[in-house]
Amino acid sequence: MSAAVTAHDLVKTYPKGVTALDRLSLTVRPGEVLGLLGPNGAGKSTTVKILTTLARPDSGTATVCGHDVLRHPDRVRRVIGVVAQRSGLDPAASGRDNLMLQGHLFGMRGAALRTRVDELLEAFGVADAQHRAVRDWSGGMQRRLDVALGLVHRPAVLFLDEPTTGLDPVGRAQLWTEIARLAGAELAILLTTHYLDEADRLADRVAIVAGGRIVTEGTPATLKAELRGDAVHLELRTPESSPDAVRVLRAVPGLRDVAADQRRLSARADDGAAAVPGVLAALDAAGVPVASVTVARPSLDDVYLKHAGQRIEVAA
Missing domain, CATH: 3.30.70.980 (YebC, transcriptional regulation domain)
Incomplete structure (x- = not known):
């Protein structure tokens, strides 16, 4: 089975000699949730930015669904969904309008788009609030809509960059349920988090990042059993x-x-x-x-x- 995401020896430095990535390598397979686990500053978000074409590495290579992120960034953007740390929602627009706009950006129109939006509103439990401005939604509801936004165009790879940061325990649990429901199909998910319980519950494999490199990886059960x-x-x-x-x-x-x-x-x-x-x-x-x-x-x-x-x- 071909990998959905590959990164090999990624290096990224910032001004004043700050090394964000130090020859980081990883693989995500179709249908797999890979948890990239580490504290703030470990290099998780920089990795996501490179894989989603928002940043360029100093060296190393990366592909998404076989497309090189440097040579064919436009192709990469067509096959990925991204849920960044900061919400991408328009707070003044309704939940339905946010999803419709996202579909339009990917060239979706007509009955197919309306049907897809209906599916996502129901699946993420926000259909009853779909006509209200999202600024009036709870934080947990907004975050679930953020995830739905990344799925409108049926991507092959979904990037979740610390998706539950700032949520209360109830909101985190609700979003965990939605992410777990997404897993297991052909969708590949790269989840970055600094919550240990989140990685333990959601990830098929965990890659632990420290100092810009992966220091160990494996299933949560295997890694714990080694101790x-x-x-x-x-x-x-x-x-x-x-x-x-x-x-x-x-x-x-x-x-x-x-x-x-x-x-x-x-x-x-x-x-x-x-x-x-x-x-x-x-x-x-x-x-x-x-x-x-x-x-x-x-x-x-x-x-x-x-x-x-x-x-x-x-x-x-």
Whole structure:
């Protein structure tokens, strides 16, 4: 099966020596949701801009549905749908008019366009509000309409660039439902996110980005299974104690993969619950004050910490 999206050794630098992409490579297959996971500044949005012809790489190659993004950008634009971080809706227009205008931009007309708009309004649960100006819609409804906007012309590839940023938990859950419904057909979806639970729930494969390159990739289940045993997470009372805590934990029998991110520390153990008493005793003996300790099964947060050396911080 031919890939829907390919990128090979993409490099992109910005003024003042900022490297956004450092030989990044990825593949998205038809019918697959690839989650590009990483914090703000990791290079996710730059990747999307290049793949959607909105930016040029300094070097490297990329294709969408077999079309080179640099040589044939017009062909690429005909086969993709894009839901950017910022809404593309006209707030003064109604939901129906927004969808109709999008169809006109892609050369759609008449009964075929009206039927397609009706389908999308129903599918995304906004048909009852279709004649109201979208500025009067809730944030979740607007975001669902944004996704519908990217699907009017039946693209082969849909780019979702952090689609749930700024939504409340209810709005996020509703949009997750719509994205999950889209998956599984021939539509290829590239989803960028810094929400770990979002990638875990929606993505068939996850590619973790750090420093402008992909540091590991695989299914969420496979990536978590590679982290044998339990995760032991500690929060110290003061970040100044972190270097001492790392030194102490590395000497505790049965612990491995000790990592620190300011006052938060993590390690792995075959039996996390059994390891906790020894961990607390060792830190107490060293005079390192601990605020809390938890034991959990591996998560994508642990996977990211292992491969990128830091946690993903999500701004409130």
